[in-house]
Amino acid sequence: MSGIDRRLSLPYTPTGNSVTERFVGIAKSVIVKSLKGRHADWDLYLNPTQLAMNIKYSKLHKSRPYSIVFNRQPNDFADYSKVTPTLSLMKADTKKIHDRLAFAQEVVIPQIAKLIKTTQDNDHARFEKSHKVLKDMYPIGSKVMIVNVHRQSKLDERYSGPFTIKGYTKNKSYILTDRLDNLLSRDVPTQQIKLIQSSAASQNVVKDKHYEVQAIIAHRGGPINYEYLVHWLGYNDEADHTWQTASDFDSSLHIELYWQRRNGNNTKAAPLAKTVNHTIRKKANRDKHSNKNAHIITRSQRLLEAKQQK
Structure with a gap:
């Protein structure tokens, strides 16, 4: 009304x-x-x-x-109880x-x-x-990334995606779909979107097949060229497991989960020993300190016994 x-x-x-x-x-x-x-x-x-x-x-x-x-x-802030109103x-x-x-x-x-x-x-x-102000909406069919609103630390991904623009709402926000053409559960405003490919360019690109990761079960290589053994969802045969690099994943979530499981959910876990000799030296040092502490305890016990005898 x-x-x-x-x-x-x-x-x-x-x-x-x-x-x-x-x-x-x-x-x-x-x-x-x-x-x-x-x-x-x-x-x-x-x-x-x-x-x-x-x-x-x-x-x-x-x-x-x-x-x-x-x-x-x-x-x-005054007392108006005794003041006559000016209007009636x-x-x-x-x-x-x-x-x-x-x-x-x-x-x-x-x-x-x-x-x-x-x-x-x-x-x-x-x-x-x-500030950069967009005069027109991003075209339908464009590939975009969106701000990771659930980011909790500096190491988490700043953007998630990619997504495809499916349409607009009456409030000029975007309706997005993922790679499997499933609608995103929420509408996204312009300030949370980063365009990575316009609709005209995306039509000329051959779509690659994407598979859902169930878990990463092993790794090989070094910090610069890690490869991960992936168990794909719905493929339970070991012959279907494949080695993938970090760039093959749409998100680093499963990689982070793998390293958390690998380190017992302890992100500050000490790295594994590089050589056997290094491990032996560490063990020898521990034994040396243990013997020294035992010597100190034994000496303290002797002093205490001597005092009790006196």
Whole structure:
């Protein structure tokens, strides 16, 4: 009835609802500073924090949000119980209220809208000077990579994929499919996409067959040229296992899982000994230290026994 288009923000995309997220951050920071260590009283600061945000002058339209909504300035922190109201519900005062509302709708709100549009245009022009802005959507059928939103460490992959653009939503986000033509479970915004091949170029490329990895079971070679023995999903015969290099995988996930299993899920495990002599030297050193510690313990025991005898 109000002409409002209800839209939902995309998961892992706070910039899609940036204004709300920004004000949530402001409210949280104000409340945390007001608590002064007494965390149980956070709800007592909600109303004053909201009032402080509503009476603050906005950069967007150079006015207070409170004044725009209620068409008047906020009251000061004073006792108004004994103050006579300036307006009442009498017929003459009703006309004043009507005239004030008409002035707000015909003059104030249009001027506020003009200021908002001017500020947004200036901000966008300044943003375009330092950022790449796409004027058109990536074409359907293009190959893309997407930001790995589940990245937990610097060693995890920054991008996952590749995916194919299947279509667009009404909010100008992308519908993607994987190599098996399965739809991605979520829609992806433009800022999380990196184009790797346009639709025109991808049509001229012969599609390679891709198989799903069940597990990596062995490796050979050195750190520069590791090869991995792959057990493919659905191929249980050992003759179907093949040696693959790291570049043959669409993702390094199974390689990381293999090394975690190989090291007992201990990423800081000590490397294997390079030579037998190196291992013997280590063992000899351990025996030497063990004998030294045993000598110290024995001497301490002798001193203790001598003291007890005295």
